[in-house]
Amino acid sequence: MHLSRVKVSGLRASAETPMSCDLPGRFSVLIGPNGAGKTTLTDALYLAHPGSRFPVLPRPTSAVLASPDAGVERSIDIAYTLADDLDAEGRLGREIHTTAHRRLGHEAEAWSVSLQRQLGTVTSRLTSSHGLTRKIDQFKLIYLPAWRHPLDELARREARILVELLRARQQELYGSRNLVALRARASQLLEDLAKDSLIDAVEARIGEQLGRLTAGVSPQWPYVRGQVIDDTYLARVLEIMLAVIEGRSAARPLEVSGLGYVNLLHIAVTLAAIPDSTEVPLTPPNPSESVDHDALSEEEQARQAFENLAQAQAEAASEEDSFFSTAPFHATVIIEEPEAHLHPQLQHSLVRYLRRTVKARPELQVILTSHASDIITACDPTELVVVRRTDHGSISRCVKDVVPAQHRDATLRKARLHLDASRSSGSLRRAPAPSGKGSNRGRLWVA
Template structure:
C-alpha cells in the first residue's frame, strides 16, 4: 500500500482544498521558496506518530492566514490521506478504514479546530468516520528527517540513540525467544559474565575499590543504614547495553585496527548525515521484511532537503539509493529539495512541481502528457543546468550557447526602465535554459499542450522560446539569363520563408496560458542582432579587437566598425551584406559563436558596446518576466 493522494484545507499556505498525487516508491517535491513543499510534509506528519520526533505539535502558524487586509486565521484545518494498492494482509488489518468501494482504497483524516484557546484534534478513518484505534495506527511507521539535522546527536549513545533503535529491531525476535524460555540474550549474558569477573577478580583492582567505598559508607552512616555497592561497566539489561554503545568511523572501508576509528564529532557533517540516513534506511528495510504488529505494515520516510552538507556526487548517489530502497522494500519515500542536482538525479515521473501563489499549484510531471520519446529525451537532458527549469519563476528556452550567454545582458537593456530590484532576469527569478538545439517540442510540453492528443497538466510558470527563422542558406536566381546559386541575405522587403520545424508548433503553443515561441525575423540569432539598429558597429568592433591575425578579415572588420558609417541609416541591402559577413566570420573564422557571445556580453556589461535588442527577443523577455 502507499499514500496515493493527500488533501489539505486550511493548513499553512493551503486555504482552499489542495490535492497532491504521490508516487508509489519515491516522490521528489521541487519548487521555489514559499511554494508549499514543507506544508505538504507537515500535513502528512499530522496524520501519523513520528518515531523520530514524536507527534507533530500544532501551533497558531499551522492555521492558514491570508495576506489581505482584514484576513483572520482559519478556525481549523483538515488533512486527509488516501491509500491505494493494498494487499490482502493490509485490507484485513485496516478493515475499518475501508472506502465505500470495498477494499480498493483507504482513507485517514485528521482535523484540528480551536477549542477554548487551544487546538483540539480529531482523527477518523473511512467514509463512515470510524474511530482510529491506536494499535491500528501503529501499523503505519513514519520517520521524519527535518532540513537541519543534528546527525551527531542522533547517533550518539543514550535512550534516543539511532544505533540502539536499529539494534533493537535486529534483535527483536531473539529477545522475544529468550524472554519466552527465560534465558538471557547472548549479549546480556556476556556483559553479566564480564561484570562478575570485574567485581570478583583481584587482577583489576575493581574489587579493592568497591571494598573501600563500602567500608567508608559503613563507617559514615553505620552498619544498619549503609547500602551495598558494586562497580561494573554497564547495566545488564539489553536496552541499557545497546544504548551505551557508540558508533565510530574510519574515512574509508580499509581493514584497519580498532584503535584507528574515531569519534563522530571528528567526522564531517555531510558524512555523519549519510550515516544517520543509512541507519534509518537499514531499520526501515528490516521492518518492511518483518511485517506485522511489532514492525508495522506500511513504512513512510519523509526527508526535507537531503542535500544538506553533501557535495553533488554524494547528493546524486543518495537519491538514487533512496529510489532503489523505495522500490525494493515498499517503503514510501517523500523528499523535498531545492537542489538542482537532486532534481536531475531521478526520472521526471518521480517529480512533483509546486508553484507559489495565493493558493499553491501542484503539477506532477508524470501528468504533463509527454509522449514516450519526449519523456526519454527530457530525462536524458535534465542535467544540473536544465533542472533549473523546475525552480525558476520564469524561463527562456534558447537554441545555443550564444543566446544563453548574451540573453542576461540583453535583458538588462529591455528591463532598464523597470523599478529597482526588477531590472535583471536574476532579480525576477527568470532562468535562460540552453537546449543545445531546436528541442522546444520536448521541453515546452511541460508548460503547454503542444500535442492535443497528449494533453496533460502544465507547470504554471511563464516560459518563452527563442528560435531562429532558418530560411534556406542559398537559392537559385537568374542573373543575365543564367541560373546561379547565391547566398540568402534577408532584409525588410526581401524576407524568406523559414525552414525551422519548430515553427509548426506556434499555433498550439500560442493557445496556451503559460508558453510562447518567439521567432527571429530574418535568419539566425547573430544575423538578426546585426540587422537591428546600428548593432553592426559594436559587433564588428568586438570581433576586430579580439581577432588574432592581421589580414583581409581584420581589415574588413575595421571597415565594418568604422564610426563614420551609420548602419542604422544605411540601405537595407548593404546592411544585410554586412550582417552576412559578420555571421560568416563568427561561424567559419577562428572565433566561434561561444567566444564571440562572451566577448560581446562583456562589452555590453562594461558599457563599451551599446546594442539595440531585436523585437522578438524583447517580446520573449517581457513574456517570461510577466511584463
C-alpha cells in the same frame, strides 16, 4: 501500496487556504521555492501518524496553527492506495487486498486527524478512532527533518535507531526481535568489572563514610554494580563510528568524520533498521526441544518449561517495545534536504540508490524534499511534485499530471533528455576563480 494523498488545512502554509498533494508512487521528490509549503506537507504527514512515527520529535509550537477566528478547519487527511499489480505489493498490501477486499489501484486505507493546541504546542488526534488505531499502527512513518542532528541520533545520546537496527537484524537471522543474548553478554561484562579490587576499595571507602552517618539509625551498605541491562542501556552505551580505511581499529568518532558521510550514514542506518518484507524466518531448531520429554526428569521438564516461559515473556516485551513488529507494515521515509554537505556526485548516487531500494522493497516508500539540481535531475520526471505559492495559496502538482495527453510519451522523453543534459553539464562547468584586487578574473573548470 503507497501514501498517495495528503490534504492539510490550518497549518503553516495552509493557515488561510487548504492545500493538498498527490504523490505519484513509492518514490517522489517535492520541489519548489522557499516558503511554498513543502515543510507544511512533511510536518502534516508526521502529525497524521500518531503512535506510529519515528523518531519522537518535539511538538511544533502552536504558532503554526491558524487562529481560531480564521474560519479554517485545522485537520489533516491521509490516503493510501494499492498498487495496480499484486506482485508489486508487500505483505501488508497483500493482506489488505485479501482480507479487506480492497481493489488493486484503489484506496487501501484513509483517515483524518484534527490539530489542537495543548500547552503552547500542537497535538493531533484521530477524528474517528473506533477500530482505526490498530489499523494505522501498521502504517509507519520515519521523518528526517531538515534540522536533524545525525551526531545526536547515532552517537551522542541514546542511539535508539541502532537498537531498532539490532532488532531488525536479529529478526532476519533468527525470527526473534529479542536481544536477551546481547544483554546477557553486557551484563556479564559489568559483573566482571564490578569484581575489580579498585571497585572493592571504593565500596569500602563509601561504606566507611555512610556507616558513620547511619550507624545510630538504620545501617546501610553501599555497593557499586552495573546498571540494569535492557535495550535502553544498549542504546546508551553503543555508538556508530566511521573509518576511512577498512578495519575496526581505524574507526573514528563521528565528530571528526566528514559531515556529508555522517549524513549518508544516518540515512543508511535508518533504511537498514526497517525490516525486510520477506516472511519471518523460523527460529533455528533448539536441540533441547527435540529431546523426548519422557526421557527428562520432572525437575528438568520444570526447568525447561520455566525457560520457555521466560523466553516468551522476553519476546513479548521486545515486541511491545519495538517500533517495528513482526506484523506486516508499510514504512514511509521522509528525508528533507538529503543533499546536506554532499558533493554533487554523491547527491546523484544517493537518489539512484534510494530508487533501487524502493524498487526492491515493496514495503518501503521514500519522499524527498530538495532544492538541489543534482537531486532533481537524477529523478524521472514522473517522480517530481512541484509545490508553489500562488495568490490563492500553496498548490502542488505532479509533473506527470500536467503533461498534455497529446504527444505525452514524446514530451516525457524530452523531459528525461533535458534532465540528463542538465546533470551532465553540471559535472563540467566553469566557475569564477578568486583573484586579487586589480587582477583579471580567471576561470576555473570544476569536475
